[in-house]
Amino acid sequence: MSFALSYNVVLVMIGAGLLGIAAGVTGTFMFLRKRALLSDAVSHATLPGLCGGFIVMVALGGTGRALEGLLIGSTISAALGLWVVQFLKTRTRLTEDAAIGAVLSSFFGLGVVMLTLIQTMSAGQQAGLDHLLLGSTAAMLREDAQIIAAGGALVLCIALILHRPMMLTAFDENFAQSLGLNLRLIDGAAMALILAVTVIGLKIVGLILIVALLIIPSVTARMISNRAHHITPLAGVIGGVSGMVGAGISSLAPDLPTGAIIVLVSSGFFLxxxxxxxxxxxxxxxxxxxxxxRRVHRRQGLLALAQGYHVHEPYTRKLLQHDGYLRADGVLTERGEDAAKAALRDETRLAYLRRNPVYSEFLSRHDGLSDLSRSFTRDELHHIDRAMETKA
Amino acid sequence: MLKVHRDTRNPDPSSPLAIRGLSVSYGEKPALFSVDLTIAPQSMTAIIGPNGAGKSTLLKAVLGTVPRLAGQVSIFGRALASERHRIAYVPQRASVDWDFPADVRDVVLMGLYRQSGLLRRITRADEAVAEDALARVGMQDFRNRQIGQLSGGQQQRVFLARALAQNADLYLLDEPFAGVDAATETAIIAVLKKLKDAGKTVVAVHHDLSTVADYFDHVVMINTRLIAEGEIGTTFTPKNLQDTYGGRLMTAQIDRLREAGLH
Structure with missing residues (x-):
């Protein structure tokens, strides 16, 4: 018994891990393309198809529990939902976010009604169908895990092949098009991948929360990295670890909702x-x-003192005293005198540079605050000083 | 009375870019209507016209980015599809989100997409091309800089470097001088003049009438319809400017332009 259980747990963990990697990687493109919420419309639009699949299978004399049938049904309705979003966006004056809102709620509402109807049907085994809303691994079969693993791996491969054109499109769609890339094809492929992840993830994560697994890993990776090439694999790792750990935790007790726990784990990473x-x-x-x-206060204070003004702001005085530039009675120390003089000299140089447009390039190297000696070489400063003298 | 410009000749195959009867519309109002034009080889051509005249749309329609309602575009005498690799396009700087997670080098390497394709690794030769492109715009010290940290002028140079990495024959630039500092403007125009000297053709949407005669040798004046095209000396005239900009351009401005370099 305990061996069988651990085998099942390992299976589920591997499946959830692969799903998490695929979700993290595909979600990155949607996130960087600023269309992350579209995946929410996709996932909610699976519900009517899921119920439709069940009803059709029962009508054909089955139990209605075959995962393949449910997946086909949800794929059809999710694709329909996507199509409606596109249609509303291109053919009406609705923006994409409004279209997503309309599609998401209508499809989900329809699905909930169908689900309620199914509960009243006498034929078929409807028990457990509602687990597809929030995910559950309790009744997972080996074949289910295999479908999830294979699907996840396939999605991952396609996402990696399309990574370069997808990133190009996400950054600069005009340039991508000028190279001859077909935006509709690339966006279409991305949506197909999102759809595949959603459908594959129904069993483990459930349709309501799959969007979290698509978005949170890439958002988390974005916090950590500044380069798209690193964000994609990082999002895959975060998604994968969340999937595995979450599935592992949820198997500890019989009735834990797997999807919610996976999402909580990835939210933990995000936080x-x-x-x-x-x-x-x-x-x-x-x-x-x-x-x-602090740097602004220090600079402002030194400049004021260099020109013989008093510094009244307590915070500035405290800083300057702490640095050893200012005595408690508000008089500059020797070090303070030097620093103030240097600050004033830098300010005069900056004013000269700003007056002369030929230096604008030069000036762009400076942040406008720190010592000029940090941004320019000694020779360059010498050159500026000489130029100022000859002008004067 | 305004004579409608019409060029019924077959596109000259030596022209890098020839357009016949091009119309584009967003909704029901034409953005461009029946435009004919022929860009001279190895020229530097400015496309000028008031806001909303269809300048950017013209470039996008040439590239097939916005659908054409009517008209033909020929690139070096052939269809766009077979000559796309000879075009480099620099979109408006403001058209992208500069907070995108990429550094300068990443953006320039995008210019090599055609060679690197889907899966090929970036080679040392690719790196060298990118490096050379950055050096030509004076940005080699910024190769590892996050693009969001660049100034407007630096961002524009990175965009130009990406186009240089494409090693094209026809360069289409959309407002390359919009919102850049004086030094960048000088640097960009120097790069473009070198391209011309190397036998390339440069076409730029331009908004600063006072520099048209200094920077360019040809001009295309549009306001939904083509108003005039040709060499600066014969085409960039007060009458054509008046026809292009209508009342929006004060006579005083035109006088100043004339003093600034019109003959």
Whole structure:
């Protein structure tokens, strides 16, 4: 018993991991193309087809539980939903977000009604159908896991082959088109991949939460990395680990909703990245803003003192005292005198550079705040000083 | 009375870009109507006209980015599909999101997409081409810079470098001088003049009338319809400017332009 259980758990974990990788990688394109929410319309639009598939199979005399039949039904209705979004966007004045909202809610509403009808049907085994809303691995069969693994691997391969044109399109669609790339084909392929991930993920993650697995990994990767080439594999890894860990956790107790747990695991990654990501994280940004504020105050204070003004702002005074530039009575120390003089000299040089358009290129190297000696070489500064003298 | 410009000759095969009867519309109002024009080989041509005159649309229609309602486009005497590799396009800088996760080198390498295709790895030769393109626009020190951290002028140079990496024969640029600093403007025009000297053809949508005569040798003046095309000296005249811009251009402005270089 315990051996059988662990075998099943391993199977589910591998399937969920592959699904997570495929979702993370395909979701990255949708995210960078700024169409992430389209995947939400796709996933919600699977429900009527899912129910339709069940009803058709039961009508044909089956139990209505064959995964293949359910997947075919949901693919059809999700594709229809996508088509309606495209139609509304191109043929009416509706924008894509409004079209997504309309399609998502109508299709899902229809699906819920059909699901309720199915519960009242006497034929077929409808128990467990609602698990496809939020995902469950309790009753997963080996064949189900195989379908998921194979589908995930296929989606991943196609996504990797199309990675370059997809990124090109996401960054600059005009340029992509000038190269002869067919945008409709690329966007269509991306949507087909999203659709495939959604359908494959029905069993494990469920249709309501699959969008999270498509978006959260890429958003998390974006917090960490600044380059598309790194974001895609990173999103795959985050999605894959979330899938595996989430499926593992949900197998610990019989009634845990797998999809929700997988999404919570990936949300955990996101939260962590949100706060602790090196450059774009909340903490790093706050620290950077704080540091920048200190530099502004220091510079402003030194410039004021260099021109013989008093510094009244307590924060500035505190900073300058802390740096050893200012005595408690508000008089500059020797070091402070030097620093203030240097700041004033830099400011005069900057004013000269700004007055002369020939230096605009030169000037673009400077952030307008730090010591000029950081942005320019000694020779360059010498040149500026000489030019200023001859002008004067 | 305005004579409708009509060029019924067959497109000259030596012309890098010849257009006959081109009409494009967004909705029911034509953005371009029955435009004929023939770009001279090895020329630097400015496309000028008021806002909404269809300047950018003209370039996009040439590239097939916006659908043509009517008309033909021939590139070096042949159909676009077979000559696409000889065109490099520089879109408007503001048309992309510069917060996209890429560095300068990534963007320039996009110019090599045709060679690298779907799966081929970036080779050292590709790197060398990108490096050379960046050096030509004076951006080699920025190769690893995040594109979002660049100034407007630097972004425009990166776009130009990407086009240079394509090693094309016909360069189509959409407002390459919009919102750039003086140094970048000088640098860009120097690069474009070198392209011309190397036998390439440059066509740029341009908005600054005061520099048209300095930077370009040919001009195309449009306002939905073609108003005039030809060499600067004979075409960039006060009358044509008046016909192109209508009341939007004050006589005083035209006088100033005339002093600035019109004959």
């Amino acid at each position: 962590f990245a949100l706060f602790f990501a090196p450059a774009r994280g909340v903490l790093a940004s706050a620290a950077r803003a704080r540091k920048f504020q």
